[in-house]
Amino acid sequence: MLCAVLNLWACTKGKELVSLNGATYTVTGAADATQMVPTTGVSATGNFSGWYDEQVNVLTFTLSWTDIFTGTPADPITSVKFYGPAPVGTNGALIKTVSFSNGNASGSVNLGLGGYAELSATEKNTLLTGNCYYQICTQKFPQGLIRGQLKSVKN
16 A cells, blocks of 8 residues: 555656647648659559647658559558658658558558657657658659648647
């Protein structure tokens, strides 16, 4: 019983627990080959729909795509990469890579950045000012097949 009391006291150190109520942002971006610099000339498209919580520094998102490859052999997705700072039409430096594998020509996946892969203060600023873009990468296009500029709107 003494251990339970000491643990409770150690966790709060006599202070009130604080709820997480920092600013949140809706993050979106449509992707296609025409945004790639240089363009890849494919007909694939993608969509990014996410939510960024500033206080806990976590970006969760759903990434969807259509027609990533047509015909055979398949060209599986290997990752989504984030770049910046870069406005539309220019290339930026690699910020983060989220590796995953999917062999479907069309589909979606739920992913996130947080914990060991959280955003630095500079990366967060790049995301929130609209100077960040993402690329869906495949085995045949490891530097990106389609690209989408990300837009962040405070909730």
